[in-house]
Amino acid sequence: MDPQQVLTIGRDGLLTLLTVCAPILMVVLAVGLIVSIFQAATQIHEATLSFVPKLLAAFATLGIAGPWMLSTLVDYIQQVLQSIPSVVG
Structure with a gap:
């Protein structure tokens, strides 16, 4: 096994x-940005307001996208x- 193969893998x-x-x-980035803009506009700074929408979006x-x-990942592992x-040989 040469270094080029290791780097390729x-x-x-x-x-x-x-x-x-x-x-x-x-x-999650887009939802976080939208929630941050909403919090800045309404001046509501609740921690769960930023966490729950991100979790639901994820x-x-x-x-x-889970099946894809x-x-x-299965194709890569195979x-x-x-x-x-x-x-090796």
């Missing part, structure tokens, strides 16, 4: 991680496990 892993996490992060995103995320014989 690591790069692919990080790219898969970013691809899978992006939908949840973007939705669960909704998991419900919608799971299949992407690819890595199938490449073990060529990397």
Whole structure:
């Protein structure tokens, strides 16, 4: 196993991680921005007001994008496990 193969596997892993996490992060970021604007406009600074909508949005995103995320991770794991014989031998 040469350093180039290690870097390729690591790069692919990080790219898969970013691809899978992006939908949840973007939705929670957008909801957080909307809630922050609402709090600034109404001057209501309640901690649960910012936490609960983000949590609900994250669960909704998991419900919608969860199957795609799971299949992407399974495909990556299968690819890595199938490449073990060529990397070791």
